[in-house]
Amino acid sequence: MKIAVVGTGYVGLVTGTCFAETGNEVICVDIDAAKVEKMRQGIVPIYEPDLDVLFERNRRQGRLRFTTELAEAVAHADIIFLALPTPPGDDGAADLRYILGVAADLSRLITRYTVVVDKSTVPVGTAELVHAALAEHLDESLFSVVSNPEFLREGVAVDDFMKPDRVVIGVEDPKAEAVMQRLYEPFVRSGNPIIAMDLRSAEMTKYAANSYLATRISFMNEIANLCEKVGADVDAVRKGMGSDTRIGKRFLFPGVGYGGSCFPKDVQALAHTAGQFGYNFRILEAVMGVNTDQRFRVADKIEAYYGSDLAGKTVALWGLAFKPNTDDIREAPALYTIDRLLAAGAHVRTFDPEAMENVRAIYGDAISYHEDQYEALEGADCLAIVTEWSVFRTPTFERMKEHLKSPVVFDGRNLYDLRRMVEAGFYYDSIGRQTVS
Numbered sequence: 240m241k242i243a244v245v246g247t248g249y250v251g252l253v254t255g256t257c258f259a260e261t262g263n264e265v266i267c268v269d270i271d272a273a274k275v276e277k278m279r280q281g282i283v284p285i286y287e288p289d290l291d292v293l294f295e296r297n298r299r300q301g302r303l304r305f306t307t308e309l310a311e312a313v314a315h316a317d318i319i320f321l322a323l324p325t326p327p328g329d330d331g332a333a334d335l336r337y338i339l340g341v342a343a344d345l346s347r348l349i350t351r352y353t354v355v356v357d358k359s360t361v362p363v364g365t366a367e368l369v370h371a372a373l374a375e376h377l378d379e380s381l382f383s384v385v386s387n388p389e390f391l392r393e394g395v396a397v398d399d400f401m402k403p404d405r406v407v408i409g410v411e412d413p414k415a416e417a418v419m420q421r422l423y424e425p426f427v428r429s430g431n432p433i434i435a436m437d438l439r440s441a442e443m444t445k446y447a448a449n450s451y452l453a454t455r456i457s458f459m460n461e462i463a464n465l466c467e468k469v470g471a472d473v474d475a476v477r478k479g480m481g482s483d484t485r486i487g488k489r490f491l492f493p494g495v496g497y498g499g500s501c502f503p504k505d506v507q508a509l510a511h512t513a514g515q516f517g518y519n520f521r522i523l524e525a526v527m528g529v530n531t532d533q534r535f536r537v538a539d540k541i542e543a544y545y546g547s548d549l550a551g552k553t554v555a556l557w558g559l560a561f562k563p564n565t566d567d568i569r570e571a572p573a574l575y576t577i578d579r580l581l582a583a584g585a586h587v588r589t590f591d592p593e594a595m596e597n598v599r600a601i602y603g604d605a606i607s608y609h610e611d612q613y614e615a616l617e618g619a620d621c622l623a624i625v626t627e628w629s630v631f632r633t634p635t636f637e638r639m640k641e642h643l644k645s646p647v648v649f650d651g652r653n654l655y656d657l658r659r660m661v662e663a664g665f666y667y668d669s670i671g672r673q674t675v676s
């Protein structure tokens with residue numbers, strides 16, 4: 240099939256590449272000419288595991304091409320995916336200017352029947368707005384609008400795309416539904432469902448799924464905070480709870496709050512949508528409030544430990560990305576931690592396997608960056624762990640102690656066994672467990 244993907248961010252690039260991988264002919268469009276030139280030369284502009292191999296194979300074999308010209312893509316494609324940014328405005332509503340702008344352009348460019356697919360996460364009712372923008376200069380028989388939300392996790396996005404738990408398709412026109420079924424069949428051969436529904440329900444499904452997952456995290460963070468007070472161990476509680484198949488084991492890990500490009504934005508947007516419809520979505524307000532506080536949890540613990548002595552102390556920070564296996568620092572808890580530490584007059588030495596350059600672009604010389612996780616500990620008064628990269632899971636504790644000025648660890652991701660930390664001679668404060676020393 241002939242496909243265009245407009246927007247080559249995480250979602251657009253993964254979508255375009257994975258569709259090319261099943262034999263479709265894909266053109267990706269972006270207004271950023273420098274980025275398009277790089278991609279033509281085979282440079283993948285983001286870090287996403289496994290993407291480079293698929294990208295290179297399909298690019299070399301001519302199934303994955305790049306352009307800055309929307310007209311070229313429209314002439315090529317029978318299906319056009321919109322994978323454009325929907326940043327939150329000041330009031331929390333998703334800003335639809337990019338999507339509706341491209342829809343207006345398509346209205347003038349499309350000349351034969353084309354399926355236009357909203358891939359971006361957009362508020363309920365957006366497909367109707369896209370429809371109206373397309374209908375401006377275009378006969379309604381020449382297009383269908385489909386909502387096809389993505390459920391890709393950064394770091395495993397290629398795997399999530401190639402083997403989705405489900406594909407949700409909002410579609411109200413049988414012709415477009417048949418096209419989408421055919422396109423996605425290769426991805427659900429194991430028997431996972433393609434779930435077709437009306438447009439508004441598909442748009443709602445995405446927000447409901449992400450908001451529910453964010454709710455689980457805020458809920459567990461509150462359970463963890465309470466565990467600390469009552470003397471329980473959240474790791475045990477988590478396992479005890481998660482073994483109930485109605486609850487399930489996944490996505491119950493407490494930590495330093497959720498971050499990234501999706502959860503904070505989507506929870507806010509759903510709360511905003513509710514407000515627009517005169518509904519006070521009380522749970523979501525609480526989910527956001529808990530997360531705002533939890534992002535400072537590690538910084539709070541460090542502040543409580545040192546009190547007014549924190550000024551002039553040096554804190555080593557392991558992990559900057561909002562989660563492992565990505566260089567993405569959008570809404571990363573590490574940034575909130577750094578801000579708080581700098582405001583208190585502390586020095587910060589950082590290490591992250593992928594995200595240091597992105598952080599350097601924000602903080603410059605205000606903090607230091609180290610190529611080695613042990614080097615980051617050199618002369619530091621304590622270590623704070625904010626992202627659970629695998630490489631932090633089994634460190635050499637003796638080496639850590641050699642580099643740290645004192646063996647003090649604040650762990651926002653519960654990476655280590657409490658008993659082992661006592662044996663290794665650390666002061667160890669984690670989330671939802673007793674502080675040991």
Ligand code: UDX
Pocket residue numbers: 389390391392393394449452456489490491492493494495496497498499500501502561562
């Ligand atoms: C998420 C959704 O999972 C995906 O389906 C959606 O399409 C986009 O948003 P992503 O933002 O890549 O994906 O990250 P995810 O792995 O879901 O983690 C989100 C945040 O929750 C991270 O900050 C992570 O650290 C946090 N988290 C996750 C927890 O704190 N505890 C958990 O148990 C799981």
